[in-house]
Amino acid sequence: MRTPEELREAVEEHLAALAFAPELGGLAEVVRYALDPGGKRIRPVLCLAVAETCGAEVRDALPAGAALELVHTFSLVHDDLPALDDDAERRGRPSAHVAHGEGVALLAGDALLAEAVRLALSYDDPALVRELVEATIGMIGGQYRDVTGDDEDLAELHALKTGRLFAAAVGLGLRVARVPEAAQRPWRVFGQEIGLLFQLVDDILDDDGVVERVGGAEARRLADEAARRARERVTALRGDTSTLLELVESLAVRTT
Amino acid sequence: MRTPEELREAVEEHLAALAFAPELGGLAEVVRYALDPGGKRIRPVLCLAVAETCGAEVRDALPAGAALELVHTFSLVHDDLPALDDDAERRGRPSAHVAHGEGVALLAGDALLAEAVRLALSYDDPALVRELVEATIGMIGGQYRDVTGDDEDLAELHALKTGRLFAAAVGLGLRVARVPEAAQRPWRVFGQEIGLLFQLVDDILDDDGVVERVGGAEARRLADEAARRARERVTALRGDTSTLLELVESLAVRTT
Numbered sequence: 001m002r003t004p005e006e007l008r009e010a011v012e013e014h015l016a017a018l019a020f021a022p023e024l025g026g027l028a029e030v031v032r033y034a035l036d037p038g039g040k041r042i043r044p045v046l047c048l049a050v051a052e053t054c055g056a057e058v059r060d061a062l063p064a065g066a067a068l069e070l071v072h073t074f075s076l077v078h079d080d081l082p083a084l085d086d087d088a089e090r091r092g093r094p095s096a097h098v099a100h101g102e103g104v105a106l107l108a109g110d111a112l113l114a115e116a117v118r119l120a121l122s123y124d125d126p127a128l129v130r131e132l133v134e135a136t137i138g139m140i141g142g143q144y145r146d147v148t149g150d151d152e153d154l155a156e157l158h159a160l161k162t163g164r165l166f167a168a169a170v171g172l173g174l175r176v177a178r179v180p181e182a183a184q185r186p187w188r189v190f191g192q193e194i195g196l197l198f199q200l201v202d203d204i205l206d207d208d209g210v211v212e213r214v215g216g217a218e219a220r221r222l223a224d225e226a227a228r229r230a231r232e233r234v235t236a237l238r239g240d241t242s243t244l245l246e247l248v249e250s251l252a253v254r255t256t
Numbered sequence: 257m258r259t260p261e262e263l264r265e266a267v268e269e270h271l272a273a274l275a276f277a278p279e280l281g282g283l284a285e286v287v288r289y290a291l292d293p294g295g296k297r298i299r300p301v302l303c304l305a306v307a308e309t310c311g312a313e314v315r316d317a318l319p320a321g322a323a324l325e326l327v328h329t330f331s332l333v334h335d336d337l338p339a340l341d342d343d344a345e346r347r348g349r350p351s352a353h354v355a356h357g358e359g360v361a362l363l364a365g366d367a368l369l370a371e372a373v374r375l376a377l378s379y380d381d382p383a384l385v386r387e388l389v390e391a392t393i394g395m396i397g398g399q400y401r402d403v404t405g406d407d408e409d410l411a412e413l414h415a416l417k418t419g420r421l422f423a424a425a426v427g428l429g430l431r432v433a434r435v436p437e438a439a440q441r442p443w444r445v446f447g448q449e450i451g452l453l454f455q456l457v458d459d460i461l462d463d464d465g466v467v468e469r470v471g472g473a474e475a476r477r478l479a480d481e482a483a484r485r486a487r488e489r490v491t492a493l494r495g496d497t498s499t500l501l502e503l504v505e506s507l508a509v510r511t512t
Contacts, residue, residue, distance in 0.1 A: 102339035
């Protein structure tokens with residue numbers, strides 16, 4: 001089993017070598033700018049770790065992992081636009097629209113989503129594309145609730161905006177490894193817990209979301225609970241789960 | 257064979273009855289607003305006409321046609337945003353961002369693209385999704401050239417921005433009818449001609465693009481030439497091509 005850091009490096013290399021459709025012309029550079037190193041690559045690393053734990057070769061999961069990262073990056077590029085969060089910085093650099101203009105950033109986001117689908121289509125099993133696209137639709141629904149302030153049910157908002165793509169990371173890993181549907185359930189439950197853990201720690205680091213609702217101490221308690229449940233879920237899985245456990249631990253204590 | 261108008265009505269009915277993912281919540285209404293009647297539905301009508309001419313049932317081509325219209329509408333919603341064309345009106349009504357706000361319109365465009373892929377996934381043949389997504393990437397590349405003023409090669413810009421989705425309309429119709437790859441070529445050449453005809457007439461009606469380059473009279477001559485070639489291409493196709501011919505004639509003389 002490779003460590004999370006080794007998997008992250010494999011993802012980084014794969015993303016850097018991605019060939020985008022030649023029709024994109026100069027837009028491909030903007031897509032690359034948005035995808036540039038600096039991200040944690042948690043979703044693809046999770047996908048690769050699940051696939052390898054289930055007996056697949058890491059390299060076979062790389063296009064699926066890249067597709068997840070492209071969908072995530074598409075959502076960041078569009079979220080950062082003035083029409084939504086209006087964030088001028090992303091990962092310590094000017095965000096895509098600041099560096100390349102709003103119109104171009106909008107199109108780069110569109111291209112990232114379309115290229116993600118193209119990557120997922122490189123697998124014979126159309127269930128991979130379906131799972132990726134349905135998760136994307138859920139994520140967009142979560143963003144809509146966030147934008148319109150329809151966040152009364154914060155748990156639902158998070159389950160959509162963050163949880164769906166984490167669940168798809170696990171789901172795509174399972175599909176790459178051809179794990180039968182009947183054996184997927186414990187993995188998918190684990191996927192929900194790790195997604196929730198990620199979101200809770202995110203809110204603690206950003207001092208918003210759950211922290212605004214229940215306070216910092218209670219949010220930390222909820223995150224510790226989620227980490228405990230995620231660990232338990234990992235223990236119930238088959239195979240060498242060392243990398244998955246390490247991933248849970250690193251998400252529980254992350255500071256960025 | 258149904259007439260273009262009968263096919264358009266079938267498309268309209270199918271679009272009105274589309275079930276979007278429940279996770280979209282209130283965003284589904286904005287998606288419906290953008291999709292509301294008033295459009296010419298040329299791409300889905302072309303797809304249906306090709307499928308029926310090739311022996312398929314019209315109803316089997318409806319999801320493919322709807323997917324094309326969703327991709328087209330996604331591009332309109334994003335194009336109309338202030339970051340791109342900044343158009344406050346579309347089909348005689350306030351455009352999506354004027355009616356629903358910029359952020360929500362941006363997300364509605366994203367949802368239209370994702371839902372289009374989901375519709376194309378309803379077919380067993382993944383080649384339909386691939387063709388739709390590759391055409392979408394080409395279209396985005398065309399929009400990028402348009403936005404950045406990289407329009408020195410206007411023919412290439414048009415071939416991408418308009419031509420690719422017209423070509424996909426023909427391609428998806430062929431795939432729904434399970435026309436073997438070896439027999440697709442004359443249809444695809446026809447698809448190029450009808451896409452070019454559409455774009456030339458569009459420029460004449462909008463008094464821009466080709467008209468700015470070569471003048472109105474020459475643009476009209478080019479459009480007449482394209483119509484003549486499209487008619488010739490139809491004559492070379494097998495089956496009852498009456499609907500396709502009618503479609504070419506209506507595109508050649510359209511005034512809106």
